[in-house]
Amino acid sequence: MKKPIKYILTALILGISVYNSIYIKKLNELKDKKNNAVFNAKTFASDFMSTKIETLKSINSSMFLNDIAKDVKEYAETNGNNLGISNDYYFIIDGNATVINIKEEDVVISLNENSHRILKIATDFIFGNAIREGAKMANIGDYQNTMDYNNISVEVNNLVRETIVSPFGKSVKEGDAIYFKGAVKVNTKKPMLDSLRVIPLLLKINK
Amino acid sequence: MKILTKLIKLQNLIILLALFTTLGCKNKNQEETKKIAVVISTLNNPWFVVLGESAAERARELGYEATIFDSQNNTSKEAEHFENLIAAGYSAVLFNPTDSEGSVSNVKRAKQAGVPVFCMDREVNSLDAATSQIISDSFSGCVELGEYFVRQLNKKGKYVELLGLVGDNNTWNRSKGFHSVVDHFPDLEMVAQQSADFDRSKALEVLESVLQSNPDINAVFCGNDAMAMGAYQALVAAGKADSVMVFGFDGAEDVMNAIHDKKIKATVMQSPKAMARTAAELADQYIKGKRDFSAKTPLAVQVVTQDNINEFGAYGSEK
Numbered sequence: 071m072k073k074p075i076k077y078i079l080t081a082l083i084l085g086i087s088v089y090n091s092i093y094i095k096k097l098n099e100l101k102d103k104k105n106n107a108v109f110n111a112k113t114f115a116s117d118f119m120s121t122k123i124e125t126l127k128s129i130n131s132s133m134f135l136n137d138i139a140k141d142v143k144e145y146a147e148t149n150g151n152n153l154g155i156s157n158d159y160y161f162i163i164d165g166n167a168t169v170i171n172i173k174e175e176d177v178v179i180s181l182n183e184n185s186h187r188i189l190k191i192a193t194d195f196i197f198g199n200a201i202r203e204g205a206k207m208a209n210i211g212d213y214q215n216t217m218d219y220n221n222i223s224v225e226v227n228n229l230v231r232e233t234i235v236s237p238f239g240k241s242v243k244e245g246d247a248i249y250f251k252g253a254v255k256v257n258t259k260k261p262m263l264d265s266l267r268v269i270p271l272l273l274k275i276n277k
Numbered sequence: 278m279k280i281l282t283k284l285i286k287l288q289n290l291i292i293l294l295a296l297f298t299t300l301g302c303k304n305k306n307q308e309e310t311k312k313i314a315v316v317i318s319t320l321n322n323p324w325f326v327v328l329g330e331s332a333a334e335r336a337r338e339l340g341y342e343a344t345i346f347d348s349q350n351n352t353s354k355e356a357e358h359f360e361n362l363i364a365a366g367y368s369a370v371l372f373n374p375t376d377s378e379g380s381v382s383n384v385k386r387a388k389q390a391g392v393p394v395f396c397m398d399r400e401v402n403s404l405d406a407a408t409s410q411i412i413s414d415s416f417s418g419c420v421e422l423g424e425y426f427v428r429q430l431n432k433k434g435k436y437v438e439l440l441g442l443v444g445d446n447n448t449w450n451r452s453k454g455f456h457s458v459v460d461h462f463p464d465l466e467m468v469a470q471q472s473a474d475f476d477r478s479k480a481l482e483v484l485e486s487v488l489q490s491n492p493d494i495n496a497v498f499c500g501n502d503a504m505a506m507g508a509y510q511a512l513v514a515a516g517k518a519d520s521v522m523v524f525g526f527d528g529a530e531d532v533m534n535a536i537h538d539k540k541i542k543a544t545v546m547q548s549p550k551a552m553a554r555t556a557a558e559l560a561d562q563y564i565k566g567k568r569d570f571s572a573k574t575p576l577a578v579q580v581v582t583q584d585n586i587n588e589f590g591a592y593g594s595e596k
Contacts, residue, residue: 153414153417153575153577154414154573154574154575154576154577155551155555155574155575155576155577156414156575156576156577157577158577195424195458197420197423197424197457197458198417198420198421199417199420210572210573210575211404211571211572211573212404212572213404214402214403214404215377215400215402215446216400216412216416216446216450216573216575217416217446217449217450217453220416220450220453220454220457221453223416223457224453224457227457
């Protein structure tokens with residue numbers, strides 16, 4: 071083989087191998103991609119609160135209290151959500167009610183459909199996983215680090231405190247007619263159905 | 278002569294057949310007594326001893342030969358155990374990792390060798406390495422404990438937090454669960470937050486040192502019960518055991534007794550026995566052919582206080 075052809079062929083092979091082994095990308099594009107891969111609980115919670123609440127499936131609270139009282143365990147296993155191996159079950163309930171007492175940590179309401187049925191709307195000590203589990207808005211198996219999954223609850227609770235409870239607390243008074251939607255936790259071993267506490271997702275004072 | 282040669286050949290063939298049959302039987306016998314390895318982060322803490330022994334006991338009840346390996350809180354030691362158990366032909370590993378990041382490669386090595394790994398109590402930072410991870414819902418437990426803590430301190434006071442191993446996700450799940458509550462109360466001030474590696478002696482040393490610069494604390498929150506006992510010892514030595522509240526996590530026997538005797542305020546009961554049993558049963562299901570496991574199975578925990586202590590036994594047994 072003639073020398074020039076040899077050189078051209080070698081250069082061609084080298085050129086192709088180098089071209090296919092080096093990729094040039096913008097650093098900011100790579101950083102953005104990496105940041106997007108990191109789970110952002112705040113964005114996830116904010117998206118849920120702004121787009122999913124109104125349409126979130128719920129059980130009428132009066133019906134819920136009547137039905138769960140018949141057989142707590144069976145009702146919870148059929149209609150509730152729970153996390154792993156636990157006696158705690160979570161539900162999303164709603165209803166129309168009248169405010170009968172405003173306390174330091176909650177607002178006590180009686181249900182319009184059955185005034186003997188009492189619930190508490192939490193206005194302080196809004197912690198835990200009631201909303202995340204009641205709404206089944208995420209699956210623990212999808213999160214490599216369980217803390218990402220737990221941060222969803224932290225951020226949702228922050229939003230409830232800031233955007234739902236704070237404005238409600240400023241304007242609610244005894245005797246008000248309200249509509250509520252929220253999450254409740256029931257422990258099948260210690261149900262305590264007479265003092266259930268609702269972590270609110272939606273609170274409207276009917277004028 | 279030809280007949281003699283044929284006879285010798287036939288004799289050799291019979292010997293070979295007998296040899297194969299014997300070896301075949303031996304292998305069959307080996308299959309009948311499969312082995313399960315129980316690899317524990319440390320046996321220098323009674324809680325983990327209960328975890329390891331309960332896992333081995335349940336595996337034996339299910340018909341397996343079970344061996345416990347102690348990683349001594351050392352990922353290199355843990356890696357050695359994994360190499361040995363893979364080479365020794367164990368059928369499954371019930372695993373309590375030393376480090377959520379550092380232990381991933383060990384679990385992956387076992388997976389590549391076809392050995393399923395079931396994590397207990399501590400998780401590894403990978404969704405596809407372990408077959409399933411059975412963990413305590415530490416975050417929820419510390420949310421509840423945090424609420425109790427706030428009420429006991431009437432929403433004000435100074436406190437110290439003793440963290441566990443910084444490389445363990447449980448350390449942060451517990452700490453963040455606690456802070457997701459306590460940080461909402463501005464009159465509660467954390468004057469020190471230091472790691473004592475889940476170790477009783479280290480907790481004693483760390484709190485002794487913290488008390489020198491902060492003698493007026495009202496409470497100590499500890500990421501596990503061993504550290505709670507160490508913290509309590511430091512408070513006794515400083516003459517502050519009656520005025521400073523101690524909170525732990527685990528439900529270990531000595532802390533349960535201390536709660537009963539009104540020395541320690543509260544703990545979070547997580548059940549090593551239930552976790553170990555579940556892991557052994559899942560491993561058994563895997564060996565018998567099941568392949569569809571949920572990546573994580575959290576187990577509920579409960580807050581134990583001086584008011585409800587009589588409802589509980591140590592290490593997760595209910596009375």
